[in-house]
Amino acid sequence: MGNLINTFKRFLTNKTTVTILGIVIGIAVLFFFYMYRVNNAVNPREIPVATRTIAATEEITRDDIKMVSIGSSFLNDADVYTSADSLVGKYVNTGTSIPAGGMFYTSQVVEKEELPNSIFDEIPDGYTIYQLRVDNESTYANSIYPGDRIDLWMSTTQDGLVYYGEFIHGIEVLAVRDSSGENVFDVTSGRTPAWLLFAVPTDMYRYLKVAEFLSGVTITPLVRNTNYNSDVGSTEITNEVLLQMIESRIMDMGGSY
Numbered sequence: 576m577g578n579l580i581n582t583f584k585r586f587l588t589n590k591t592t593v594t595i596l597g598i599v600i601g602i603a604v605l606f607f608f609y610m611y612r613v614n615n616a617v618n619p620r621e622i623p624v625a626t627r628t629i630a631a632t633e634e635i636t637r638d639d640i641k642m643v644s645i646g647s648s649f650l651n652d653a654d655v656y657t658s659a660d661s662l663v664g665k666y667v668n669t670g671t672s673i674p675a676g677g678m679f680y681t682s683q684v685v686e687k688e689e690l691p692n693s694i695f696d697e698i699p700d701g702y703t704i705y706q707l708r709v710d711n712e713s714t715y716a717n718s719i720y721p722g723d724r725i726d727l728w729m730s731t732t733q734d735g736l737v738y739y740g741e742f743i744h745g746i747e748v749l750a751v752r753d754s755s756g757e758n759v760f761d762v763t764s765g766r767t768p769a770w771l772l773f774a775v776p777t778d779m780y781r782y783l784k785v786a787e788f789l790s791g792v793t794i795t796p797l798v799r800n801t802n803y804n805s806d807v808g809s810t811e812i813t814n815e816v817l818l819q820m821i822e823s824r825i826m827d828m829g830g831s832y
Contacts, residue, residue, distance in 0.1 A: 619644035621642040626638065631672055636663065637659070705774075706771070720751065722747070728797050729742040738817055744810065748771055753767055754767070779810075
């Protein structure tokens, strides 16, 4: 037994043996890491793809999705959905479509409320969408957001008198659009505001549209603070003087508007 141990010790202390062992171990380590990288690169993962061509603004359903296997290395550079559950109920963004067999890129998929025209689905009976023309300055450097409750102030001059004051109190902004009708707050856009959209009762819509056509009339959005947004109360016309001024102008036009 002692001779066997001594022989083993001499074997380990031999320079040639040590060199060979080092080379073998080094090759084994390199091979291990090589195989690890290869397995990670080719190890397939399942991702969802479209079973049909899904057009812009269409809802994604469970039947629109199937799972396929793809190499993991591709997914390192692709910003795509990897779960079918996270896609069901979402919508294909405007200006794009997903072809049959195509992956679901995150830039192509949005929530319903992010679609430009989804606000029309929620308008109550007796209400109408009103668009107020704005710009970067009148929106306080694009600081008015969907869901904000703001006031609309009116200014005009009639018969040498200057009218200026709050006209509509606590109106909710439904959307902010650019001049092409696209949502300003699409994260990929960097767009400039051109329109604020509101849902208003038909009578209120009528007064606002008449005011648009009256020469020298300006309607300006006025932003309030967070507490105002939570405690604002109902939306209403608050200035009887301005209202009567508009009514008188309607009568001057024949009372037919």
